[in-house]
Every structure is written in C-alpha cells, then in structure tokens.
Amino acid sequence: MHRWSKLFVPTLREAPADAEVASHKFLLRSGYVRQLGAGIYSYLFMGQRSINKIIAIVREEMNTIGQEFLLPGIMPSEIWEQSGRWTSMGQNMFRLQDRKGAWLCLGMTHEEVMTDIARKELRSYKQLPQIWYQIQTKYRDEPRPKAGLLRVRQFIMKDSYSFDLDAASLDESYNKHDQAYRNIFTRSGLQFVAVEADSGAMGGSQSQEFMVYTDAGEDLIASCASCGYAANMEKATSRLSAVTEMEPTGDGLPELVHTPGKAAIADVAEFFQISPASDIKTVAYMAARLSDTGKGKETVWEPVVVFLRGDHFVNETKLMGLVKAGELRPMNGEELEKYFHGPAGYLGPVGLTPVKSVNEPGLKVIADLGLENRKNMAGGANKLDYHFRNVTPGRDFSWTLLADIRNVAEGEGCPECGSPLKVAKAVEVGHIFKLGDRYTESMGARVLDPNGKEVTPIMGCYGIGIERILTASIEQNNDANGFWLPRAIAPFDVVVTVTNISDASLLAAGTEIAEKLEAAGFDVLLDDRDERAGVKFKDADLVGIPFRVNVGKKIAEGKVELVTRASALSVDLEIAELLPALVVASETK
RNA sequence: CGGGGCGUAGCGCAGCCUGGUAGCGCAUCUGCUUUGGGAGCAGAGGGCCGGGGGUUCGAAUCCCUCCGCCCCGACCA
Structure with a gap:
C-alpha cells in the first residue's frame, strides 16, 4: 500500500501549452511523465508503475513462445555494414565515435545483433526453430517527434526474432507471435485490429500490424464492418463501381480539343461535362533507386509517371514498392518538358514511350487498375491549353505496369465482400513481419540441414511499442477530467x-x-x-x-x-x- | 528537411506594434478561518524576459545570429 502524502505525483491543473493530443496532456497533468527534450521523456513514479505492468504482461505472454535476452543498446558499425544498413538507415540512426575514432550506433532495432549471435552459435537444423526476444530501450533520431509519447526518439520496445529452417516453420513462429500479440493487447484492455501491412521496400513476404483506432494516430486504416477485412492504407485495395463511359466522337480516335486555362481536373471535367472519373490524372515523379552500376551501388533518379482516374489519389508507398524506389519527388518544370514536351496541367499519356520493365532504366509508366478496360476518357495532350478526348487506355497509350497504385477512399467497395469501406485513423502498437533471409544471408548465418547441406535460416521480426500501449489506452479512455486505465495496466x-x-x-x-x-x-x-x-x-x-x-x-x-x-x-x-x-x-x- | 508558430516566475498568459528597467491568474511559503468536487482573508518569497552580438543615453520591446520547443507535410514501435 502506498500513501499519497509520501509520494511524488506532480499533478497539474492546466496542461502545458505545447501538449496537443489527449494522451500527451494527461500524461503530463497526471504526473506520469516529464519532458526532457524533443521526443525524450522521463517516466515518473506513476508512469513507471504503469509501464512495469505492461511489461509484465508482455513478458508473461512472450515467455510462452520465446526466450528473453537483453542485447546491447550500443553497438559497433561493423555488423550494420555487413547487413548493408549502415548507409541505408540514414539519418534515423544515432551515430557516435569512441575515443579511438571507431564508429558506433545506438540500437534502433536489433536484427543485426541477433543475427550475429545466430551465425556464431547456430550450426544445425536441430537447433531450430528459435525465438529470441528482449524488452529494451530503442533510440531513433526521428525527423519529427510528436504527440507526447506517441512518437519519440527513445522508447521501450519488445522486439523478437525468429530463426527457422523453412517457410512452414516460419509460418509457425509467425503465427505464435500473432496469437501472443492478440493475448497481450487483449489483456492490456485495448480495442485493436490486426491489419495487412506494407512490407516495405526491404522485401519480406508477409506483415501484419496491430492497430488501435484513435484520432491521434498517424496511420489510416481501411476496414469493412461486414466481413472484417482491414488493411493499412498503404496496402488497402477496393472494388470500384462501374463508370458510365462517354460516347466517342468522330472516328472514335483521340481528338485534340482546345481547353484554354483548364488545368485542374475539376475544370477539365466541367469543360467536357464529365465526371472526374472519366478524366485521366497524370502525376509525374522522379524516383531515387539504388542501382548496381557494376562498380558499387549508386543512387540514380529516374522518371516515373502515374496515370489514374481524376478522382483518385496516388499512394506513394505502393508506388515506391512497385518501382523499388527509396525516395520520390515531383518532377520539376525542366523534367516535365523533357519527358512530356508539355507543361503541368496539360500532361497526358498519349505519345509517351514507356520502358517495358520497371528494372529497365528510362521512363516508367504505371497505370492504375482503375483505368483497366476503360474507354473514351479525357486527358492532357502535353500541349498548353489542349486536351484529348476519346482516349482509350491500352489502345492509345501503353504502360510499364498496370497495378493498384491509388489510395482507397471511404465508401468504396470492400475487396473481399463489396460492402462500403470505412477509413479511420489508428496508432500502431505492434508489427509482425516475415523477413526471410535478408539478414541471415548477408551476414552469413548458415546451418546444416538433415542432408548435411548448408542452408540459410530464415527470420521473422516482431515488435511491440510498450509506451504506445499506455498512450493508446489513454486515447481510448479519457474525458474532460482525466483518463482511466484498465486494471491490468493502471499504476x-x-x-x-x-x-x-x-x-x-x-x-x-x-x-x-x-x-x-x-x-x-x-x-x-x-x-x-x-x-x-x-x-x-x-x-x-x-x-x-x-x-x-x-x-x-x-x-x-x-x-x-x-x-x-x-x-x-x-x-x-x-x-x-x-x-x-x-x-x-x-x-x- | 520544407512550411507555420512560440520562447517573459513551477504552470497558463499579458506586456513587444509605439524602447524608459516587468505584471496577472493558478501554484509555493506563513498565519487565521474552512473541510464532499481544484476554499476565503491577510501577508511573503520567487524572473541574466532562451543564448550571443548590434542599434540606443537607455532594449523583454528594434536589428542580426545561434539554440530550443510545438504544429502541418515526407518516415515508424
């Protein structure tokens, strides 16, 4: 039993001015935490008690499937160079030098260290599978810490790593985590959903995020109330209802029409008296790709053009995955002139010559699935103040790739059952991920299989943000006077x-x-x-x-x-x- | 990194435009009263006005510069 009169619980009547979201305000007002710097917080008595309870739940559930380690928080650059991430991690990694000038970093994730242990110690298939986990502080130099504990530069993560001999075994490790995570979030009293997630440009086959709905969240989740489909916007797809096509004019071939000053989709649609769904939107990017030039890898910028329905929006995460880009930026005027020979506002697909494969250097054209089987659409003519009508995809222009490249929108049909989708904000509290041999291969982890043949184990990695469980819970349970936590995680x-x-x-x-x-x-x-x-x-x-x-x-x-x-x-x-x-x-x- | 905003007492703010040596509410301390939804009265303490430089007789206030923090966009537990 604790006596409040003896404790340090510095409650505030007013919230500090720079607290915006509910959990941030209440964490400060309730004396759970105090801020030291941007994205850096001290956990005081009440906050620490709550975090300890969350950790206890996580540990208990994880112990049913894996073994707890504690890895270093600081590590030499070598292992990151071996995995190739010393450079690819970029600015998010805190780096420092020791007195001898050797480079070290603060741990932002621990695939490298775990794989290092695996490659040094695992010799036989008989030692597999393994699930190793830790609960440890992570350091990430976030470009923009925000919203109190929701996005910080130092946080506690439960991260685990599985090593398996084959895909079937990885499935089991993955499914064990899926179940353990459901147990953890249920016991923590969170309303959560598991959603399909983007696996990122790093490869990896399957990935699932555990999300808690809250307006403070940074992710958008598309979900279907009738069949249970749920996916991150980065990944979500939908069924589109049919569009009434325009009647062709003249010989039905593309016809140049003078459209002075009609640069925006809405203007063009109004001019032709059509729905924006019948206008072709053109979005032009330069994409940065890591390219093997023969003498080492180099970043090259290549043109990528997306065509989609006028009422749709490009999903840049999907696009980056499709063209294997690490970075995207809009084309500048010079580049538009070079690839389209026309100005912004009047860009269109007719007359472009795309390369045949996304791996080929040169102009890549990605057409959204929403253009499939469409006909007689409008689109820019790559000429100031002119558009085409009667543009039929496939006949009048071609593409490198026809793919799902757009954001789904609220109300579109669920891809599974066709019911209207809902889109809502959510915060990610956990993520499970099949990695494959990304690290074991590059870092040289090998075991002998039953036939005495050397094989590369495959990995999964799995994370839970400890503070986010607390934060999400506060976001879900608060009113004007404060918040309430479920007993399991309350101080x-x-x-x-x-x-x-x-x-x-x-x-x-x-x-x-x-x-x-x-x-x-x-x-x-x-x-x-x-x-x-x-x-x-x-x-x-x-x-x-x-x-x-x-x-x-x-x-x-x-x-x-x-x-x-x-x-x-x-x-x-x-x-x-x-x-x-x-x-x-x-x-x- | 791009865009916007803010740094004045522990917290919330005013003062800055139009320079003259800092103020309000809450909190803190003392005394008395009060005691079931952030009490009342009386008194007191607390500020290198984010740092540095400049203009000026004089700078919280004007100019330059650096730092920090928050918010909006590109990244992730």
Whole structure:
C-alpha cells in the first residue's frame, strides 16, 4: 500500500501549452511523465508503475513462445555494414565515435545483433526453430517527434526474432507471435485490429500490424464492418463501381480539343461535362533507386509517371514498392518538358514511350487498375491549353505496369465482400513481419540441414511499442477530467480517498480499508493528503486509476462509496460489502 | 528537411506594434478561518524576459545570429 502524502505525483491543473493530443496532456497533468527534450521523456513514479505492468504482461505472454535476452543498446558499425544498413538507415540512426575514432550506433532495432549471435552459435537444423526476444530501450533520431509519447526518439520496445529452417516453420513462429500479440493487447484492455501491412521496400513476404483506432494516430486504416477485412492504407485495395463511359466522337480516335486555362481536373471535367472519373490524372515523379552500376551501388533518379482516374489519389508507398524506389519527388518544370514536351496541367499519356520493365532504366509508366478496360476518357495532350478526348487506355497509350497504385477512399467497395469501406485513423502498437533471409544471408548465418547441406535460416521480426500501449489506452479512455486505465495496466487498481484526514477516525477507517484491499491482492493507493476533498477527487479522476473508494462522512453509518472511474457510477456499500463488490467490478472491467 | 508558430516566475498568459528597467491568474511559503468536487482573508518569497552580438543615453520591446520547443507535410514501435 502506498500513501499519497509520501509520494511524488506532480499533478497539474492546466496542461502545458505545447501538449496537443489527449494522451500527451494527461500524461503530463497526471504526473506520469516529464519532458526532457524533443521526443525524450522521463517516466515518473506513476508512469513507471504503469509501464512495469505492461511489461509484465508482455513478458508473461512472450515467455510462452520465446526466450528473453537483453542485447546491447550500443553497438559497433561493423555488423550494420555487413547487413548493408549502415548507409541505408540514414539519418534515423544515432551515430557516435569512441575515443579511438571507431564508429558506433545506438540500437534502433536489433536484427543485426541477433543475427550475429545466430551465425556464431547456430550450426544445425536441430537447433531450430528459435525465438529470441528482449524488452529494451530503442533510440531513433526521428525527423519529427510528436504527440507526447506517441512518437519519440527513445522508447521501450519488445522486439523478437525468429530463426527457422523453412517457410512452414516460419509460418509457425509467425503465427505464435500473432496469437501472443492478440493475448497481450487483449489483456492490456485495448480495442485493436490486426491489419495487412506494407512490407516495405526491404522485401519480406508477409506483415501484419496491430492497430488501435484513435484520432491521434498517424496511420489510416481501411476496414469493412461486414466481413472484417482491414488493411493499412498503404496496402488497402477496393472494388470500384462501374463508370458510365462517354460516347466517342468522330472516328472514335483521340481528338485534340482546345481547353484554354483548364488545368485542374475539376475544370477539365466541367469543360467536357464529365465526371472526374472519366478524366485521366497524370502525376509525374522522379524516383531515387539504388542501382548496381557494376562498380558499387549508386543512387540514380529516374522518371516515373502515374496515370489514374481524376478522382483518385496516388499512394506513394505502393508506388515506391512497385518501382523499388527509396525516395520520390515531383518532377520539376525542366523534367516535365523533357519527358512530356508539355507543361503541368496539360500532361497526358498519349505519345509517351514507356520502358517495358520497371528494372529497365528510362521512363516508367504505371497505370492504375482503375483505368483497366476503360474507354473514351479525357486527358492532357502535353500541349498548353489542349486536351484529348476519346482516349482509350491500352489502345492509345501503353504502360510499364498496370497495378493498384491509388489510395482507397471511404465508401468504396470492400475487396473481399463489396460492402462500403470505412477509413479511420489508428496508432500502431505492434508489427509482425516475415523477413526471410535478408539478414541471415548477408551476414552469413548458415546451418546444416538433415542432408548435411548448408542452408540459410530464415527470420521473422516482431515488435511491440510498450509506451504506445499506455498512450493508446489513454486515447481510448479519457474525458474532460482525466483518463482511466484498465486494471491490468493502471499504476494502482484502486485509490482510497479519505475525504478529511483531520478526522482521525476517518483516516483510521480509510487506512484499515486500504490494508484490507491490499491484502486481498489489489494495488492500493491511500490518499491521505492534507487536502480538501475536492482536490483529492479531482486528482483521483485525473490519474488513471480505475476505481475509487471514498471514505467520508457516511462512515458513521458504516458505509463507503465505490466509484467506477470509467462510468462515473457510484454506489454506497457497507464496509464488508466493499471487497466482494470490488472483486466483481474489477473482473468485469 | 520544407512550411507555420512560440520562447517573459513551477504552470497558463499579458506586456513587444509605439524602447524608459516587468505584471496577472493558478501554484509555493506563513498565519487565521474552512473541510464532499481544484476554499476565503491577510501577508511573503520567487524572473541574466532562451543564448550571443548590434542599434540606443537607455532594449523583454528594434536589428542580426545561434539554440530550443510545438504544429502541418515526407518516415515508424
């Protein structure tokens, strides 16, 4: 049992001005955390207690499938050079030199170290599979830390790594994590969804994110209420309803039309009296690709042009994956002139000569699936103040690749069942990922298979953001007065508020009740501060504790109040009824 | 990195435009009263006005520069 009068719980009546999202405000106001720098926070008593509870859940579930390690937080550059990530990680990695001038980095993830252990120690298929995990601080020099603990430069991550002999075995390791993660997030009291995720340009076959819906989130999730389909916007697809095609004019071939000043999609659509869905949107990029020039790898910028329906938007994550680009930027005027011979606003597909494969150097044209089987569309003529009509994809222009390259939009048909999709913001709390041999191959991890043949084990990696579980929970459970956490991750299960400690009998009764609850297995905070009742009620509402017991004047009738923070419901109970009532209440939470 | 904003007491802010040596609310400390939803009265303490440079008789205020923090976009637990 802890006595509030002896603790350091610096609550704030007002939120600091630079706190924007609910969890950030409340973490500060409740005295859970204090900020040291951009994306760098100290966890105080209450925050640390909550984090410890989250870690305990994670550890317990992970121990059912894997073995806990603790790897170094600082490491030499060599292993990162071997995996090729010393350069590809770029600015996100904190780098430093030791006194001898040797380069080191702070750990932002631990594939390299785990693989280093694996390659030095694993010799036989008989040692596989392995699942190794750790709960450890990660350092990432985020370009933009924000939203309190949601996006920071130092955070605690549970990261695990599996080593398997073959794909079937990796499936098992992956599925074990899937189940463990579901257990963890369920026990943490989060409303979450598992979604299909983008695997990134780094390769890897399958990837799933665990998301919690909240407006503070940075991701967009498309989901279907009727069949359960859910995917990150980076990956989501949809069914489109048919578009009524325009009637062809003249001989039905592309016809040049004078469209002075009609540069925007909406203007063009209005001019032709068509829906934007019948206009072809042109988006021109330069894409940075790592290219093997024969003498080492080099970044080259190549033109990539996307054509899609006028009412659709390019999904740059999908695009980067398709053309294997590390970076995209819009073409500048000079480049537009070079590849289109026309100005922005009047760009179009007719007359371009795309290369045949995305691996070929030269102009790559990606057409969105929404253009498949369409006809008689409008599109820029690559000439100032002119558009074509009667443009039929496939007949009047060709492409390097026909692919899903657009963002799905709210209301479009679910790819599985056709029901309207919903799009909502969410925060990522976990990610599971099949890596394949990306690291084991480059770093030289090999084992002998049953036939005595040397093979490369394949890996999976799996992460959980510890603080994000806390943050997401606060985002899901707050009101004007503060927040409430599920008992499993709250710093205390119950706060016993003695309304007036100058009444010695009240304090004695409160202390006795607190001790009894503690003995029954609850984590109890006794609010024995010399404050007015109102102050203590306000603080209790603020700091995330799910239950409160008020010990006040009703003690004269042998009664106390049990207040459930989430519902704000209060019941008067005989002291003897309190414990059983609390047991019931905390189980239904 | 691009765009926007902000740095004045622990927290929230005013003062800056139009230079004259810093103020309000909350918090803190003392005393009395009060004691179930952030109490009342009386008194007190607390500031290199983010750092450096410049203009000026004089700078929180004007100019230059650096630093920090927040928000919006490209990245991820």
